[in-house]
Amino acid sequence: MLIKTAxxxxxxxxxxxxxxxxxxxxGMLEHIEVEGNSVMVKLLPTFMGCPxxxxxxxxxxxxxxxxxxxxxxxxxxIYHPPWTSDRVTETGRLKLKEFGIAPxxxxxxxxxxxxVDCPFCGSTYTTMExxxxxxxxxSILYCKSCRNPFEAMKPVSTMM
Amino acid sequence: MTEPVNxxxxxxxxxxxxxxxxxxxxxxxxxxxYRGSEWLGxxxxxxxxxxxSSISQDTMGHAAMFYQLLEDLGEGxxxxxxxxxxxxxxRNAVLLEAVNGPGHYLSTAQxxxxxxxxxxxxxxxxxxxxxxxxxxxxxxxxxxxxxKVNMELYYHLLHWKTWFIQLMKAGGEARTRMELAxxxxxxxxxxxxxxxxxxxxxxxxxxxEPEEVLKQRWLLIMKxxxxxxxxxVSEADLAMxxxxxxxxxxxxxxxxxxxxxSEVYNINPAASW
Numbered sequence: 230m231l232i233k234t235a236x237x238x239x240x241x242x243x244x245x246x247x248x249x250x251x252x253x254x255x256g257m258l259e260h261i262e263v264e265g266n267s268v269m270v271k272l273l274p275t276f277m278g279c280p281x282x283x284x285x286x287x288x289x290x291x292x293x294x295x296x297x298x299x300x301x302x303x304x305x306x307i308y309h310p311p312w313t314s315d316r317v318t319e320t321g322r323l324k325l326k327e328f329g330i331a332p333x334x335x336x337x338x339x340x341x342x343x344x345v346d347c348p349f350c351g352s353t354y355t356t357m358e359x360x361x362x363x364x365x366x367x368s369i370l371y372c373k374s375c376r377n378p379f380e381a382m383k384p385v386s387t388m389m
Numbered sequence: 390m391t392e393p394v395n396x397x398x399x400x401x402x403x404x405x406x407x408x409x410x411x412x413x414x415x416x417x418x419x420x421x422x423y424r425g426s427e428w429l430g431x432x433x434x435x436x437x438x439x440x441x442s443s444i445s446q447d448t449m450g451h452a453a454m455f456y457q458l459l460e461d462l463g464e465g466x467x468x469x470x471x472x473x474x475x476x477x478x479x480r481n482a483v484l485l486e487a488v489n490g491p492g493h494y495l496s497t498a499q500x501x502x503x504x505x506x507x508x509x510x511x512x513x514x515x516x517x518x519x520x521x522x523x524x525x526x527x528x529x530x531x532x533x534x535x536x537k538v539n540m541e542l543y544y545h546l547l548h549w550k551t552w553f554i555q556l557m558k559a560g561g562e563a564r565t566r567m568e569l570a571x572x573x574x575x576x577x578x579x580x581x582x583x584x585x586x587x588x589x590x591x592x593x594x595x596x597x598e599p600e601e602v603l604k605q606r607w608l609l610i611m612k613x614x615x616x617x618x619x620x621x622v623s624e625a626d627l628a629m630x631x632x633x634x635x636x637x638x639x640x641x642x643x644x645x646x647x648x649x650x651s652e653v654y655n656i657n658p659a660a661s662w
Contacts, residue, residue: 276541278450308454309533311540360544361440365447369439387536389543 231298232263238292239270245281245288246364250324252285256316259307267301268293273312275385276365282306314385330367331381345381347372355379399462406590407528408462409480410597413585413635414519415455416481419471420643421512422448423650424485425505427494433502440548444509447541454534461530472654476639476647480585483634484508484577486643503563503570506556510549511574511611515581517542518606519597527595550614557618568620575622576630582607585635 239261242252252258252272260271270289274282286304293302314333317325322332326348334343346353352374359369360383367380399407425445432438456467464470485508490500520542523535556563584591584600592599608624615622632638 276447276450277454277537278446308537311537359436359439360548361443365443385540387540389540
């Protein structure tokens, strides 16, 4: 029962920069463990240099603490298994799109090419402006159909 | 920040080679990430500013992971390892500490973009080869870190390789400046390839493949790239002109960098920033 409470709380922890998507839907949650009144949460960072990690840790503690049933809350960042972009859930992909960020491409073909559809009009007629974006996990693109610039989550896979 | 991974009992015989390797990996990334961050606001165009700072941020994240592995082995805290060690204790390759060019980033910077491209491309390619080897390291925590770092390297390599080939093919002043920069990078690239005095122990313990194997792999991967841009580079061009960073030999450039980057830390080493 308590584990359900903790999990529900985690669904309220949003990405500090993309406030429509929770860290659970981003695929960052690897493990959650409840023992008595203690809860331990293990999270996978998307990119190692991500400066939002400390904010996320604090927000996890705050949200779980709101339930008022846990005396000890521990949050750890681990890097094994590594976070990959296919960990983003279906709900997460939808939420990213709502925010105006194209979800990471699902399949990477053998040539290493990837295609991103415009999150606004759905067109495939898009161009890459910059592989690197405002944060480590995003790229900047441009839609030639609706003429909007947009961002996309980078595909990240252990195959790379 | 990350979970201590030191759950593996370490054989005392492995430790000197293991820590030596980790210091090299951490210090290499740390100082190059610092040099990269000095370019912020000065890169050739705004997209490059975004890209280069993103890459530097990733690279600093990699250094932090390697320092974390050292912390787990009882070498000190991540922050003190990054900020409190003197130049003579650093094990980074001398090439990576060299200034970006004449002047200071706050006022009179006349940084050399050709040098940035050549240094970063050659280094990232050698880092990729090293990390691919480390994925099979006998030290499991290092193998796990290697897998994570490797995924981010994919984008770094793509970025620098694109710049390198385009500038080399551009001809004119770009080509001339690139060739000068390549000469400068190769003159100290042996120092990047080197794994230091304990290289043999590292290989014997299965921590990483032998230095010579990694070196030949770098030459093999670079060969078609050099051929495609009509550039003659041979093994004999790789040298260690300005000192062997793997044994603590460094230039004044590193002293200056350390004085700047640790200034805030040294105000109060116990503070949490």
